Amino acid sequence: ADGKATLEAIGQYWASLEQAPVRPEVEPGAIDRSMPREAPEHAMAFPEALKLITSLVEPGLVGWQSPRWHAFWPANGGPASLFGDMLSAGYGQQGMLWATSPACTEVEARVVDWLRILLGLPDRFSIDGPGGGVIQDSASSATLLGMLAARERAGEGSVREDGVGGQQWVSYVSDLAHSSFERAAMIAGLGRRSVRKVPTNAQLGLDSNILQQMIQEDRAKGYKPFFIGATIGTTACGSADDLSAIGPIAEKEKLWLHVDAAMNGAAALCPEYRSMHHGVEFADSWCFNPHKWLPVHFDCDVFWVANRNDLISAMSVNPEYLRNDATEEGGVIDYRDWQVPLGRRFRALKLWLTLYTEGADHLRATIRKHISMSQSLAEQLRGLNIDVLEPQTFGLVAFAAQDDIATEQLQRRINRSRKTWLTHAEIQGRRWIRVAVGAWRTEANHMETLYEDISEALKNGE
Numbered sequence: 001a002d003g004k005a006t007l008e009a010i011g012q013y014w015a016s017l018e019q020a021p022v023r024p025e026v027e028p029g030a031i032d033r034s035m036p037r038e039a040p041e042h043a044m045a046f047p048e049a050l051k052l053i054t055s056l057v058e059p060g061l062v063g064w065q066s067p068r069w070h071a072f073w074p075a076n077g078g079p080a081s082l083f084g085d086m087l088s089a090g091y092g093q094q095g096m097l098w099a100t101s102p103a104c105t106e107v108e109a110r111v112v113d114w115l116r117i118l119l120g121l122p123d124r125f126s127i128d129g130p131g132g133g134v135i136q137d138s139a140s141s142a143t144l145l146g147m148l149a150a151r152e153r154a155g156e157g158s159v160r161e162d163g164v165g166g167q168q169w170v171s172y173v174s175d176l177a178h179s180s181f182e183r184a185a186m187i188a189g190l191g192r193r194s195v196r197k198v199p200t201n202a203q204l205g206l207d208s209n210i211l212q213q214m215i216q217e218d219r220a221k222g223y224k225p226f227f228i229g230a231t232i233g234t235t236a237c238g239s240a241d242d243l244s245a246i247g248p249i250a251e252k253e254k255l256w257l258h259v260d261a262a263m264n265g266a267a268a269l270c271p272e273y274r275s276m277h278h279g280v281e282f283a284d285s286w287c288f289n290p291h292k293w294l295p296v297h298f299d300c301d302v303f304w305v306a307n308r309n310d311l312i313s314a315m316s317v318n319p320e321y322l323r324n325d326a327t328e329e330g331g332v333i334d335y336r337d338w339q340v341p342l343g344r345r346f347r348a349l350k351l352w353l354t355l356y357t358e359g360a361d362h363l364r365a366t367i368r369k370h371i372s373m374s375q376s377l378a379e380q381l382r383g384l385n386i387d388v389l390e391p392q393t394f395g396l397v398a399f400a401a402q403d404d405i406a407t408e409q410l411q412r413r414i415n416r417s418r419k420t421w422l423t424h425a426e427i428q429g430r431r432w433i434r435v436a437v438g439a440w441r442t443e444a445n446h447m448e449t450l451y452e453d454i455s456e457a458l459k460n461g462e
């Protein structure tokens with residue numbers, strides 16, 4: 001009965017999303033003030049506790065699941081994914097080693113290989129060869145792991161034993177790449193300044209000619225280039241780096257090429273969007289977030305490597321207490337060596353259930369619907385007195401008024417009603433308002449209302 005009541009509470013929350021404001025009206029500290037200063041000493045009956053917790057948190061929830069969600073990026077999660085997470089918690093598996101949960105390990109390895117095939121990614125990332133895929137908590141972790149594996153390979157095995165030494169390691173990303181690259185370098189002890197920002201070109205992708213020059217200049221200074229991070233779907237505007245131009249440079253210069261396709265990788269489910277894969281044969285690692293565009297709850301990033309030994313040699317240590325026959329005999333995957341934490345839960349269940357109950361055909365249809373809705377919005381916005389960013393990409397539309405101040409004021413007017421939430425980005429020195437289209441509940445009528453709200457806000461500023 002307690003479980004049923006919890007599911008009913010979730011159902012009621014979902015049903016309220018159509019009408020609810022996207023942003024709550026809460027003052028900082030208000031939720032905290034309504035909580036006691038200490039944990040309860042005595043047990044409370046579950047129904048009462050459920051009532052208490054839902055009334056405490058729901059006024060402070062943000063509409064990430066709303067059909068009018070257009071801020072940042074989508075964070076979808078359908079019922080199948082929810083039930084998968086429930087199974088995961090219920091089974092309570094800890095899949096750090098094959099031996100500690102053969103089901104957790106083998107289902108994950110196969111499910112992510114299904115996804116690899118669905119996305120049209122090359123065989124070199126297959127678990128049936130020297131590569132393979134693994135579920136991470138986030139794209140940030142995947143970037144960190146790509147960088148650590150790259151560093152290990154470039155250091156020929158010395159870094160894991162002796163650390164980074166006195167060399168000046170450098171890596172390259174575009175000036176629109178996600179901040180997780182800088183954080184990865186900070187965590188890896190290389191320093192944030194070791195991440196070189198390569199300017200973007202007219203297509204808002206990394207300029208490969210400048211990349212080549214920067215590598216040469218760094219080598220001439222005695223620095224140690226070791227890593228390139230390419231992006232498919234920048235956070236700011238969804239633009240993509242051209243792997244077919246960057247890949248040959250990575251190969252020639254012997255640099256690891258990691259592809260962060262956190263948001264737009266999901267579009268590769270549709271064969272017509274696979275031009276993003278031109279040059280992917282040069283990539284050493286590639287990741288995307290089902291927890292963004294697919295209806296799979298956070299946390300779920302899938303990270304593939306072309307040679308799993310590069311990753312394992314960067315990450316593995318073998319304390320006596322984890323030794324077991326299956327590992328010693330070889331032939332099994334111990335996913336603890338593919339990630340930062342030791343422990344891991346059965347996240348493949350939510351992916352498995354989502355893939356089975358949606359079907360690849362429905363996932364593709366929804367992605368196509370989102371892309372078509374964002375193209376229609378861009379078309380409508382082009383008819384207004386604003387600039388629409390080109391190239392417009394997949395599920396992202398960006399627009400701006402005549403100058404940054406007017407753009408900020410327009411954004412405030414759109415957001416004032418709390419019916420939706422549009423965030424902004426700086427792209428090549430100019431402020432743009434972004435519309436992320438990819439929430440699973442969004443339909444054409446919501447997009448129409450959004451367009452009306454934008455044009456109304458524009459009129460009110462004239």
Ligand SMILES: Cc1ncc(COP(=O)(O)O)c(C=O)c1O
Binds near residue numbers: 140233234
């Ligand atoms: C392009 C890109 N990379 C990485 C990330 C970070 O994702 P995560 O929250 O999974 O670390 C984001 C946004 O969240 C993103 O847009």
